[in-house]
Amino acid sequence: MQENLVIVESPAKAKTIEKFLGEGYHVTSCMGHIRDLEKKDFGIDLEKNYQPKYVVTPDKKKVVTELKKLAKDAETVWLASDEDREGEAIAWHLKEVLKLDPSRTKRIVFHEITKEAIQEAIKNPRVIDDNLVNAQQARRVLDRIVGFEVSPVLWKKVKPSLSAGRVQSVAVRLIVDREREIIKFKSESNYRVTGKFLVSDENGNTSELKAELSKRFSEKNEALEFLKKCQSAEFSVSDVTKKPTKRSPAMPFTTSTLQQEASRKLGFSVSQTMAVAQRLYEGGKITYMRTDSVNLSNTAINTAKQKILDLHGEDYLKIRKYQTKSKGAQEAHEAIRPTYMSNETVEGSNQERRLYELIWKRTIASQMADAKLEKTTVNISVSTATERFTATGEVLIFDGFLKVYMESTDDENGNSGPAQDIIPPLKANDALRMSEIIAMQRFSQKPPRFTEASLVKRLEELGIGRPSTYAPTITTIQNRNYVVKEDRPGTEREFDVITLDHDKISEKKKTEITGTEKSKLFPTDVGMVVTDFLMENFKQIMDFNFTASVEKDFDDIAEGEKVWNEMIDRFYKPFHEIVEDVLENSGRSKGERVLGTDPKTGKQVSVRIGRYGPVAQLGEASSETNEEKPQFASLRNGQHLETITLEDALDLFKLPRELGEYEDKKVTVNIGRFGPYVRHDNKFVSLGKENDPYTVELDKAIELIEAKREKDRKAIIKTFDEEPGLRVLNGRWGPYISFKKKNYKIPKKLKAEDLSLDDCKKIIEEAPAAKSGKRRKKK
DNA sequence: CAGTGAGCGAGCTTCCGCTTGACTT
Numbered sequence: 183m184q185e186n187l188v189i190v191e192s193p194a195k196a197k198t199i200e201k202f203l204g205e206g207y208h209v210t211s212c213m214g215h216i217r218d219l220e221k222k223d224f225g226i227d228l229e230k231n232y233q234p235k236y237v238v239t240p241d242k243k244k245v246v247t248e249l250k251k252l253a254k255d256a257e258t259v260w261l262a263s264d265e266d267r268e269g270e271a272i273a274w275h276l277k278e279v280l281k282l283d284p285s286r287t288k289r290i291v292f293h294e295i296t297k298e299a300i301q302e303a304i305k306n307p308r309v310i311d312d313n314l315v316n317a318q319q320a321r322r323v324l325d326r327i328v329g330f331e332v333s334p335v336l337w338k339k340v341k342p343s344l345s346a347g348r349v350q351s352v353a354v355r356l357i358v359d360r361e362r363e364i365i366k367f368k369s370e371s372n373y374r375v376t377g378k379f380l381v382s383d384e385n386g387n388t389s390e391l392k393a394e395l396s397k398r399f400s401e402k403n404e405a406l407e408f409l410k411k412c413q414s415a416e417f418s419v420s421d422v423t424k425k426p427t428k429r430s431p432a433m434p435f436t437t438s439t440l441q442q443e444a445s446r447k448l449g450f451s452v453s454q455t456m457a458v459a460q461r462l463y464e465g466g467k468i469t470y471m472r473t474d475s476v477n478l479s480n481t482a483i484n485t486a487k488q489k490i491l492d493l494h495g496e497d498y499l500k501i502r503k504y505q506t507k508s509k510g511a512q513e514a515h516e517a518i519r520p521t522y523m524s525n526e527t528v529e530g531s532n533q534e535r536r537l538y539e540l541i542w543k544r545t546i547a548s549q550m551a552d553a554k555l556e557k558t559t560v561n562i563s564v565s566t567a568t569e570r571f572t573a574t575g576e577v578l579i580f581d582g583f584l585k586v587y588m589e590s591t592d593d594e595n596g597n598s599g600p601a602q603d604i605i606p607p608l609k610a611n612d613a614l615r616m617s618e619i620i621a622m623q624r625f626s627q628k629p630p631r632f633t634e635a636s637l638v639k640r641l642e643e644l645g646i647g648r649p650s651t652y653a654p655t656i657t658t659i660q661n662r663n664y665v666v667k668e669d670r671p672g673t674e675r676e677f678d679v680i681t682l683d684h685d686k687i688s689e690k691k692k693t694e695i696t697g698t699e700k701s702k703l704f705p706t707d708v709g710m711v712v713t714d715f716l717m718e719n720f721k722q723i724m725d726f727n728f729t730a731s732v733e734k735d736f737d738d739i740a741e742g743e744k745v746w747n748e749m750i751d752r753f754y755k756p757f758h759e760i761v762e763d764v765l766e767n768s769g770r771s772k773g774e775r776v777l778g779t780d781p782k783t784g785k786q787v788s789v790r791i792g793r794y795g796p797v798a799q800l801g802e803a804s805s806e807t808n809e810e811k812p813q814f815a816s817l818r819n820g821q822h823l824e825t826i827t828l829e830d831a832l833d834l835f836k837l838p839r840e841l842g843e844y845e846d847k848k849v850t851v852n853i854g855r856f857g858p859y860v861r862h863d864n865k866f867v868s869l870g871k872e873n874d875p876y877t878v879e880l881d882k883a884i885e886l887i888e889a890k891r892e893k894d895r896k897a898i899i900k901t902f903d904e905e906p907g908l909r910v911l912n913g914r915w916g917p918y919i920s921f922k923k924k925n926y927k928i929p930k931k932l933k934a935e936d937l938s939l940d941d942c943k944k945i946i947e948e949a950p951a952a953k954s955g956k957r958r959k960k961k
Numbered sequence: 962c963a964g965t966g967a968g969c970g971a972g973c974t975t976c977c978g979c980t981t982g983a984c985t986t
Contacts (some may be wrong), residue, residue: 191979191980192979192980192981193980193981211980211981212979212980213979213980213981213982214978214979214980214981215978215979215980216979216980218977218978218979219976221975241980241981241982242980245980263979264979267978268978268979269979271978271979272979272980318978321977321978322976322977322978324976324977325976325977325978326975326976326977327976328976328977329975329976329977330975330976331975331976332975332976333974333975333976334974334975336975337973337974337975342973342974343973343974343975344974344975345974345975345976346975346976347975347976347977348976348977349976349977350976350977460981464981472979472980647977647978648977648978648979650977650978650979650980651977651978651979654977654978655977793968794967794968814968852966853966859966861966866964866965866966918963920963926986927986
């Protein structure tokens with residue numbers, strides 16, 4: 183019998199809190215939301231003022247049963263879910279589902295897991311805030327309406343199984359918009375002039391000074407002209423200025439900034455970051471990892487302070503309080519920080535150690551002094567021209583927080599310019615010896631594609647999505663095949679380099695690789711067509727400010743200034759009318775593009791989204807004549823509806839090619855999901871990269887078929903006459919047993935070649951039932 | 962992913978936020 187039952191959201195949190203509360207308190211967790219809208223059907227009663235139809239989520243049934251038992255035995259139940267909209271709703275659902283007696287139920291909140299905060303919370307219980315709960319219900323109902331009304335429109339008008347939602351559709355839009363900007367982008371070039379000058383000091387030592395011309399030339403001959411002027415010029419220092427500057431540490435980590443830094447510094451995907459952080463959290467090593475707060479508890483600040491004093495001394499300490507600036511932050515937790523600041527490292531996997539170290543450094547640095555720098559600017563005049571060179575240098579006077587941590591940036595071009603660390607001592611009117619001047623053609627950069635992490639950053643700026651959903655959202659839009667994460671090779675580009683070296687001017691062409699992409703998000707054809715369709719028909723949902731504007735309504739509801747179902751009604755009525763109208767009046771949207779006519783047959787060639795993805799079509803399906811049906815061919819990897827040419831599309835119809843016959847059976851080549859292949863006697867042989875399906879000949883194909891046969895023969899380790907269907911084979915993952923179209927793993931301790939038929943049968947019998955996989959059947 | 966390369970159409974798909982599960986093949 184427990185006097186007090188405390189329910190929090192996370193089991194790891196429960197463990198910690200139980201320690202703080204001690205005797206008389208049992209702390210348990212509900213694992214987030216326990217109820218949700220009914221999954222099939224709409225889940226909202228439109229006849230009854232949008233009344234939600236809640237059901238206990240299937241995977242929470244056990245939790246709920248357990249909680250009911252515990253609650254019955256408890257004197258007082260403390261609902262300690264997070265202090266935000268969702269947390270308040272969780273508390274309310276708990277109260278409803280567990281049928282808690284109000285006189286024995288208390289609602290408490292805290293936004294840091296420290297002994298003081300918990301004890302303080304217990305001293306100040308309150309009741310559930312119905313307004314806040316209603317704001318959450320409005321949020322939930324709105325998202326269901328948008329998702330479950332728009333998605334079916336897509337099934338009808340574009341392609342089955344697609345989805346739309348307040349968050350995901352805008353995320354895809356960001357990527358599609360960016361891609362269009364890039365397609366439209368025209369690179370321009372100009373000529374950047376840099377010079378190297380020699381400076382001698384009184385001891386006769388010379389050092390080099392790098393400077394950039396203040397002006398860039400748009401034309402090559404302008405640059406050339408300038409270099410000619412420099413041939414006979416004298417260079418001198420016109421002025422030297424020194425200016426102190428400082429740099430401040432970054433704020434402690436939130437979910438989104440952690441995802442960004444882990445992506446840049448450690449190369450983690452956002453879901454990887456969250457999985458690793460989850461393990462650190464469960465191990466009690468860091469605080470909660472889904473947060474939008476940059477706040478640190480006093481306990482944390484004090485221990486960080488002690489650590490800084492121990493390691494670096496008082497000069498390096500500067501206590502700072504940070505304020506969240508992101509839109510719609512709900513701040514139910516602390517920033518992400520080490521639980522114990524004294525631990526610089528932790529035990530664990532390589533990934534865990536690296537992520538922890540990143541968090542530790544960032545947190546420590548956030549309480550450290552600014553770095554002090556001195557910035558020196560030297561202007562250099564050219565006697566024969568009006569343009570000036572400028573050299574800038576930065577010298578670190580005091581490293582401060584940089585001693586432990588430096589935030590990285592997304593600037594992948596590395597355009598740091600010719601800045602150098604130390605500028606040699608110089609004063610006005612000092613003469614300079616020119617050693618080299620180079621004019622280099624530079625091209626303007628196309629807008630960068632999003633990475634997972636930079637997309638999260640943008641969504642957060644727009645106030646779209648929450649810390650708990652950034653990673654899943656990114657996964658969803660990839661699963662729906664709206665977006666793919668890919669590497670793409672760059673292209674070669676030539677650029678001019680004009681060099682002035684000891685009075686001699688020379689010109690050269692150099693090449694560089696440009697536009698190489700690594701792990702970037704690209705929209706697919708489906709993503710583009712769906713975005714266009716939604717932009718055309720559901721502008722309101724696609725507006726970057728849609729979330730912000732409904733959030734304002736939710737805030738008003740939370741303040742008691744609006745009634746939630748009235749707000750929903752004002753949204754639903756006009757929205758639903760649009761849905762009906764689009765269903766009825768809008769045409770199908772398949773992103774169709776007519777490329778031209780096939781010169782051979784005179785038939786029309788077009789591309790569009792087919793039932794299974796992008797396809798090219800040769801000929802039209804005309805109803806009037808009973809001409810032959812149009813031919814179809816799927817687009818290949820790297821081909822896109824918006825950019826494919828007529829020639830490329832026509833090539834698609836050259837396959838499958840019939841090469842001839844072998845052993846009285848047809849030999850054909852085609853390209854499938856796994857690349858080019860030869861088909862013969864219903865068997866498939868990969869063509870590999872070295873053979874081109876358009877030109878490969880029969881001899882080569884036969885060779886490949888024979889090679890495959892040989893390999894298959896070798897793959898058979900054992901067969902049994904009594905059971906011909908059972909074979910022991912050698913596969914990519916080692917030996918396995920194949921029987922009736924199913925495969926079975928051979929236990930490590932057994933040798934494949936020694937297996938008897940009985941051994942095999944035993945393995946098959948004892949094999950666990952095949953996993954249900956993707957398809958889960960209902961009823 | 963377990964050795965693949967289909968297509969006359971049944972019945973299904975879908976949202977956003979809270980949380981952690983466990984077939985180890």
